[in-house]
Amino acid sequence: MSLLSGSKRRAIVAFVLIFCSGVGLLFAQDQSATAISHQVRDIFDRAAKAVVKIYGIDEHSPICGTGFFVDPTGTLYTAYTVGGEAGNFTVEFNGRKYPARQLVADIRSGTAILKVDETTPALPIGKSEELEVATPVISIGYPLDLPKTPNFGMIAGFDRKCLGRYFSTIHLRVNAPTQRGEAGAPLLNLKGEVVGIVVSGLENNSACYAVPIEAAEKIRGDFVRFGEARHGWIGVNNVSPASEQVDGSRAMVTQVVEDAPAARSGLKEGDVLLQVGKKKITEPEDVFDASFYITAGDTVPITVMRGNQKMTFQVQATMHPASRTGVLLASPGTIPGAIPMSLDDDEPPSP
Amino acid sequence: MDESNDNEIARLLRLKRYEQPPPGYFENFLHEFHRRQRDELLRQPLWRICLERAHNFMLQLDGRSLASYPTAVAAVLVCAAIFSLKVYQQPETARVATQSPLTLSAPMNAEQEWNLASPVARQIFRTQPVRSFHESTQTHRAAPPRYVLDSVPVSYEPTFRF
Numbered sequence: 039m040s041l042l043s044g045s046k047r048r049a050i051v052a053f054v055l056i057f058c059s060g061v062g063l064l065f066a067q068d069q070s071a072t073a074i075s076h077q078v079r080d081i082f083d084r085a086a087k088a089v090v091k092i093y094g095i096d097e098h099s100p101i102c103g104t105g106f107f108v109d110p111t112g113t114l115y116t117a118y119t120v121g122g123e124a125g126n127f128t129v130e131f132n133g134r135k136y137p138a139r140q141l142v143a144d145i146r147s148g149t150a151i152l153k154v155d156e157t158t159p160a161l162p163i164g165k166s167e168e169l170e171v172a173t174p175v176i177s178i179g180y181p182l183d184l185p186k187t188p189n190f191g192m193i194a195g196f197d198r199k200c201l202g203r204y205f206s207t208i209h210l211r212v213n214a215p216t217q218r219g220e221a222g223a224p225l226l227n228l229k230g231e232v233v234g235i236v237v238s239g240l241e242n243n244s245a246c247y248a249v250p251i252e253a254a255e256k257i258r259g260d261f262v263r264f265g266e267a268r269h270g271w272i273g274v275n276n277v278s279p280a281s282e283q284v285d286g287s288r289a290m291v292t293q294v295v296e297d298a299p300a301a302r303s304g305l306k307e308g309d310v311l312l313q314v315g316k317k318k319i320t321e322p323e324d325v326f327d328a329s330f331y332i333t334a335g336d337t338v339p340i341t342v343m344r345g346n347q348k349m350t351f352q353v354q355a356t357m358h359p360a361s362r363t364g365v366l367l368a369s370p371g372t373i374p375g376a377i378p379m380s381l382d383d384d385e386p387p388s389p
Numbered sequence: 390m391d392e393s394n395d396n397e398i399a400r401l402l403r404l405k406r407y408e409q410p411p412p413g414y415f416e417n418f419l420h421e422f423h424r425r426q427r428d429e430l431l432r433q434p435l436w437r438i439c440l441e442r443a444h445n446f447m448l449q450l451d452g453r454s455l456a457s458y459p460t461a462v463a464a465v466l467v468c469a470a471i472f473s474l475k476v477y478q479q480p481e482t483a484r485v486a487t488q489s490p491l492t493l494s495a496p497m498n499a500e501q502e503w504n505l506a507s508p509v510a511r512q513i514f515r516t517q518p519v520r521s522f523h524e525s526t527q528t529h530r531a532a533p534p535r536y537v538l539d540s541v542p543v544s545y546e547p548t549f550r551f
Binding site (some may be wrong): 090274 | 415532533534535536537539540541542543544545546547548549550551
């Protein structure tokens with residue numbers, strides 16, 4: 039004999055189930071928040087020792103920013119705004135200050151590489167290509183004159199331009215608060231690997247922009263090979279959106295510089311770009327990021343659609359006109375198809 | 390004997406009764422008295438005169454006035470000490486400010502030292518660059534660091550050119 043009728047019993051059971059599930063959800067949320075907190079703290083504890091405070095003096099005043107070691111011989115990455123146009127660098131880590139010198143300053147990527155002649159800790163390099171929107175990330179920087187500080191946030195976007203200005207390479211927009219002094223801070227994934235370098239704030243510093251670590255690694259690779267950053271140029275002067283998509287791409291070459299590497303390799307106006315190097319092209323804006331990774335002197339495979347035919351050209355890149363160092367890439371005799379071009383020239387040869 | 394002496398004295402007194410002082414004697418009496426007194430004093434050695442005067446001076450002073458002298462001397466010394474501290478312990482900036490005109494007006498080399506140009510004009514001409522150099526150096530060292538974080542990335546690509 040039951041005290042309650044069937045409908046009342048069902049209502050009570052439903053209420054108990056809803057209550058239990060609600061409590062369980064809250065408990066699970068609390069546990070996941072605690073787990074993230076532990077994870078962030080763990081990464082901070084491991085990575086913070088390789089993060090340094092950089093002092094320098096530029097033409098206006100002393101400056102202060104952040105950087106991080108990427109190898110045990112004291113090579114460190116920072117933002118161009120910290121290590122690009124200043125001098126008399128001093129790096130503070132382990133409670134001591136060490137003199138540092140500039141190896142490379144690359145305004146195109148917005149990064150700079152400094153060197154300290156010491157054995158140092160180093161952060162592992164990750165892959166920014168594995169990031170997605172809403173991927174959690176951590177940055178560690180020195181805000182103002184405060185000690186090193188972790189910032190937790192997420193990837194908010196992969197931007198090619200901001201406020202009408204195109205970036206040379208895709209920038210990671212990160213919804214993590216940053217303060218002055220944190221330019222050059224490492225952006226880490228939850229494995230503790232560096233996936234980017236904080237280069238600027240955004241609006242009221244509630245978010246920031248970071249350069250993908252691959253861009254900085256490209257510059258470091260150039261320095262190791264040539265002793266300088268060598269941005270490549272193949273001689274395509276204009277890319278416009280095609281009237282219709284061809285094989286998934288709308289990036290049509292509309293101007294090729296005469297006697298430039300692209301023209302000599304067979305690239306023509308009207309070709310629709312499908313791939314430049316390892317980067318797939320779907321829109322004209324994609325050529326910025328793709329061309330950033332071209333190194334002068336290297337041969338770049340460029341895949342295009344010409345009519346209904348897919349073609350791949352091997353193009354020998356020369357030095358980018360925007361490069362600042364006054365070094366010739368090579369004499370015409372040493373690299374076939376290369377243009378003997380002084381980097382003092384501001385403009386490439388007109389078509 | 391005593392009686393004869395008495396008689397003698399009486400006779401002298403009778404004689405004195407008729408004796409008269411010269412005219413103006415009483416008018417000059419006080420002046421003559423002071424003169425003879427000074428003559429008596431000047432017959433003593435100088436040191437004795439000073440000693441006596443000092444002694445008389447000290448005897449004229451009472452205890453309060455004697456006690457007020459050290460107080461006054463101490464007050465004067467304290468004032469002098471404070472004044473000297475203020476004068477000689479000026480801040481370094483003040484010294485730099487007073488020295489800098491000398492530095493600025495110093496000739497750059499011997500040829501300029503013998504320049505026939507007006508020294509005033511020459512000083513003005515030289516002052517500007519030297520001062521600006523020193524000021525910029527000091528400003529650089531003294532300025533607080535600029536904590537770097539730009540509002541936009543520096544990376545910029547103007548055209549679709551690669």
